[in-house]
Amino acid sequence: MNKYRIWLSPPHMEGAEIRYIQDAFLTNWIAPVGPHITAFEKGLSDYLGGVHCVALNSGTSAIHLALLLCGVKNGDEVICSSLTFAGTCYPIAYLGAQPVFVDSEKDTWNMCPELLKRAIEDRLRLRGKKPAAIIVVHLYGMPARLNEVLKIAREYEIPVIEDAAESLGSRYFGKLTGTCGDLGIFSFNGNKIITTSGGGALVSFNPEFVRTARFLATQARDPAPHYEHSQIGFNYRLSNICAAVGVGQLEVLDNRISRRRAIFEFYKQHLNPEVKFQEEPEGFFSNRWLSVIYTRSRDKIINGLASFGIEARPVWKPMHLQPVFRQCFAYLSGVAEDLFQNGVCLPSGSSLTETEQAEIVEIVNKLVC
Ligand SMILES: *Cc1c(COP(=O)(O)O)cnc(C)c1O
Numbered sequence: 230m231n232k233y234r235i236w237l238s239p240p241h242m243e244g245a246e247i248r249y250i251q252d253a254f255l256t257n258w259i260a261p262v263g264p265h266i267t268a269f270e271k272g273l274s275d276y277l278g279g280v281h282c283v284a285l286n287s288g289t290s291a292i293h294l295a296l297l298l299c300g301v302k303n304g305d306e307v308i309c310s311s312l313t314f315a316g317t318c319y320p321i322a323y324l325g326a327q328p329v330f331v332d333s334e335k336d337t338w339n340m341c342p343e344l345l346k347r348a349i350e351d352r353l354r355l356r357g358k359k360p361a362a363i364i365v366v367h368l369y370g371m372p373a374r375l376n377e378v379l380k381i382a383r384e385y386e387i388p389v390i391e392d393a394a395e396s397l398g399s400r401y402f403g404k405l406t407g408t409c410g411d412l413g414i415f416s417f418n419g420n421k422i423i424t425t426s427g428g429g430a431l432v433s434f435n436p437e438f439v440r441t442a443r444f445l446a447t448q449a450r451d452p453a454p455h456y457e458h459s460q461i462g463f464n465y466r467l468s469n470i471c472a473a474v475g476v477g478q479l480e481v482l483d484n485r486i487s488r489r490r491a492i493f494e495f496y497k498q499h500l501n502p503e504v505k506f507q508e509e510p511e512g513f514f515s516n517r518w519l520s521v522i523y524t525r526s527r528d529k530i531i532n533g534l535a536s537f538g539i540e541a542r543p544v545w546k547p548m549h550l551q552p553v554f555r556q557c558f559a560y561l562s563g564v565a566e567d568l569f570q571n572g573v574c575l576p577s578g579s580s581l582t583e584t585e586q587a588e589i590v591e592i593v594n595k596l597v598c
Contacts, residue, residue, distance in 0.1 A: 288416025
């Protein structure tokens with residue numbers, strides 16, 4: 230278990246979490262229902278400007294439900310950022326649909342709007358049918374070019390799901406990521422900016438979407454004294470114990486964002502000027518979930534840090550290069566593959582100390598050529 234002394238993005242508890250868990254035990258709400266779930270949903274909804282919200286057991290299940298709400302069916306195509314974690318696109322396959330991958334653009338590392346447009350037009354021309362949904366990812370906390378993406382999506386009347394698993398608290402021209410598209414999803418997995426150990430949420434300003442998601446996530450039980458089912462349901466609700474952790478974590482979310490941003494600034498100031506970063510364009514505000522550098526010495530840095538017990542990782546391997554998605558269509562420019570070849574995610578946890586960070590900087594500076 231203790232392979233590393235310094236992890237990439239470990240959980241960071243504040244202290245209140247354990248007290249909320251004790252509350253849950255004392256009141257015996259040890260179930261996927263209870264007051265902490267309600268409080269967590271309320272807290273998240275308030276933080277996100279009053280958006281409707283349902284707490285779920287993972288970000289992946291949130292994407293699965295979001296796709297169902299968009300009406301994605303067997304044989305459909307769904308457009309998806311290629312540079313992401315597999316959890317973004319697995320649910321497309323759960324529905325018997327096909328992902329169509331779109332490459333990144335250089336500035337934000339996120340979905341390239343021009344390639345998105347080309348992909349939609351090409352799919353329309355070749356299949357006579359438009360993609361059923363678009364999943365746009367805000368990678369490492371950096372917002373995607375939402376104005377451009379949403380404008381294209383509206384032009385073709387395709388619903389947009391924002392995968393904000395990594396970008397809770399990030400802003401795009403003042404608007405919080407996850408609340409700009411038709412639906413947004415968040416993850417509270419152990420490595421994310423705040424965690425419920427494992428968990429997720431689906432949000433939308435459309436109350437009907439969130440009502441239906443809550444219904445489907447609790448085994449699609451029709452109103453009746455017995456168990457009556459007219460649709461296929463899922464067991465996707467968050468546990469009250471996990472929600473208790475989330476209530477405590479939400480209280481310190483803004484501190485976590487400031488700390489992660491300070492970590493990024495420290496790397497930027499102290500690393501060799503050869504090293505490049507994922508920069509915020511004008512109007513973009515990233516929560517800096519992970520500080521990622523672009524260098525020509527990816528493996529040297531990762532192995533060098535590992536020899537000191539420090540975890541670093543390559544950027545996500547693009548989905549169009551994954552064996553399991555090899556047969557899928559992809560609209561490419563080479564940007565995502567280049568970022569994968571040269572990007573390194575550095576330790577970015579909000580509990581990282583300045584001494585530890587100085588040590589990382591010293592090691593990396595010796596390794597970059
Ligand atoms: C973590 C993550 C997910 C999946 O969330 P889980 O809660 O782990 O299921 C989806 N997309 C992205 C971009 C992620 O980073």
